[in-house]
Amino acid sequence: MRRPALPRVVTLVAAATAMLTALATPAWAAPGVNPATVDRDADPGTSIPISKLVSTPAIPPKPDVVLLVDTTGSMGGAIADVRTNLQTIITNVRAAQPGAEFAVASYRDTGDGAELFRVRQDLTGDATALQNAVNGLAAGGGGDFPEAWINALFQVSSGAVSYRPDSSRIVVLVGDAPSHDPSAGHTLADATAALQADAARVLAVNVGPAGGGLNDDGQAATVAAATGGQLVDSSPDTVTAAILDGLRDLDVTVTPTVVSCDPGLSVSFDAPSRTQQSGTDVPFAETIAVAADAAQGATLHCTVDFLLNGVSGGDAFRQQISVTVNDVTPPVVVVDDQTVEATGPAGAVINYPATATDNVDGPLTPTCVPPPGSTFPLGATLVTCTATDAAGNTGSDTATMTVRDTTPPTTGCVPTNNPSGGNVPGSYNPDGFYQLTATDIVDPAVKVYIGDAADPSVKFGPFPAGTKIKLVQAPGAQSRVKDGTGDIDYKVTLRGDALITAVDFSGNVSSTAVCLVAPPPK
Incomplete structure (x- = not known):
């Protein structure tokens, strides 16, 4: 038996006010992430x-909205409201989500034959096609108080509606009575599982009395909660406003x-x-x-x-x-210790290599103090090399530049003139006059020593290079040195030949030069 129409719960003035409120809804804030x-x-x-x-947007992104409407005899007023204001729903939803699509489906009861469940329009963005589908809704049929919307929900999420991939799926269930459970062989658990598998949420719009009607047995609240949707109450002439409010209130x-x-x-x-x-x-x-x-x-x-x-x-x-x-690593600077031989009294020039490499800037030119090519004095000198990369990181390395003197002096015993005779003797040097010579690449004041070939314990000196001596051999006498006369600096008496060596200030000893004792006069 068809149930009677439910009484209206709002006045026409209240209904008109609700519709004006829905139409005057302000634009939603621009959705997105901040900072992007x-x-x-x-x-x-x-x-x-x-x-x-x-x-977040007031409407979920890429919405696929299925209007699932009860078309039994008591739903004439609600259907008329949806028919009149469908474009308001479409316009408001697309204001938030321009790519929204809609489908229209209807349900009645198990005794209503082909009207048990019908898809009037599959998902589309064509507002005219949607309006035509809603215009075709007509109230009729129905039997006892419960209807068959559990079956309708199951069918929607079992292939009856072709959802787009990655869409936000919302089934707007509009009715004023609970459902048989099971209905057409499908239980509330079956429908809930199918909806969850589709990731579809149920917005249940109760057109019946608050606290009853669609949710008279608690079914609508159960399926809405299980799918992340919600249950809203409405009167027949405020269904459009309730749908819009419900869509905006979804979590x-x-x-x-x-x-x-x-x-x-x-x-x-x-x-x-x-x-x-x-x-x-x-x-x-x-x-x-x-x-x-x-x-x-x-x-x-x-x-x-x-x-x-x-x-x-x-x-x-x-x-x-x-x-x-950020570049926080300083350049790697490499400069190695160097040891070189002195080349003169000032030391030696050292053209030492130094490199710098940065993890970001690559090869750099280091700055060194003292720089390569400097003359380094005898001994050890500390060199510091630094390099700074483009990020301001400074790296450094140090090395010791050592200049050493290991080169011995060169010495000689050169025959010189006889002050009394004025002659410059040859190599034979019958008079025994000699000049002691010594040179060194580093030491300008080499010390010269005189030894006795016949007595290893004898060592006279030091004498400066250029010293002139009169060398006399006295095999039985004591070796000695006496002041000379004229331009002869010393008179040196030895038992054997004179052995001349030189020592620089680094302690390097020259090879021995020999001053032969003049032969006895004839």
Whole structure:
């Protein structure tokens, strides 16, 4: 038996007011993630905290909305409201989500034959086709108080409606009575499982009395809660407003998802996801971490999508991260110790090599003090080389430049003139006059010593180079040195030949030169 029409619960004035309110709904805030881009510099091994705010859309992204309407005899007023104001629903939803599509389906009871469940229009963006489908809805049929909307929900999520991939799926169930359970062989558990497998949420619009009607047995609240939807109450002439309010009040789960990150960069959040009412701001604490071994000087990138109910919200919900890793490593400077032989009294010139290499800038030219090519004195001199990279990091190295004197002097015993005779004797030197010579590449004042070939214990000196002596051999006498006369500096009496050596200030000893004792006079 067909049930009587339910009484209206609002006046015509109230209904008109509700519709004007729905039509005058202000534009929603621009949805998206803020900040959408992060461009920072950071040291290796550090992290960057970011306060992230995701402004969710009032309507979930890429919505596929199925209007599933009870067309039994008591639903004439509700159907008329939907027919009159369908374009208001479409316009409002598309104001938030321009890509929204809609489908229209209807249900009655198990005794209503082909009207048990029908898809009047599959998902489409064609507003005219949708209006034609709703215009074809007519109230009639029905029997006892419960209807068969559990079967209708099962059919919608079992292939009767062709959802788009990655869409936000919302089934708007409009009715004024509970459902048989099971209905047409399908239980509430069956329908709930099918809806959950489709990731479809149920917005149940109760056109019956508040607290009863569609939810008279608690079924509508159960399926709405199980699918993340909700139950709203309405009167027959405010169905459109109730649908719009219900769509805006659906919860949205925001899930930060790292799409890609360059090696050395990672992103984490203080929560894997958060669920709030659509159209609100969802906060996250984001941490961007730079690895200790991240390539210095490189610019690393990450992309993060903030999914809405598991669906991409588009570019507005995609965050781009760019982190330039600071160069904190100083150049590696290399200068090695050098040891060279002195080339003169001032020491020696050392053209030592020095290099500098930076992990980012590559080869650099170091500055050294004293610089290569300097004349280094005898002994050890500390050299410091430094190099600074473009980031201001300075590296240094030190080395010891050692100039040594290991070259012995050169000495000689040169026959010289006889002061009394004025002659310059030849190599035979019958008079025994000699000049002691000694030179050194470093020491300008070499010390000369005289030894006795016949007595190893004898060592006279030191004498300066250029000293002139009169050498006399007295085999039985004591070796001695006496002042000479004229330009002869010393008279040297030895038992044997004179052995001349020179010693520089570094202690290097020359080879021995021999001054032969003049032969006895004839």
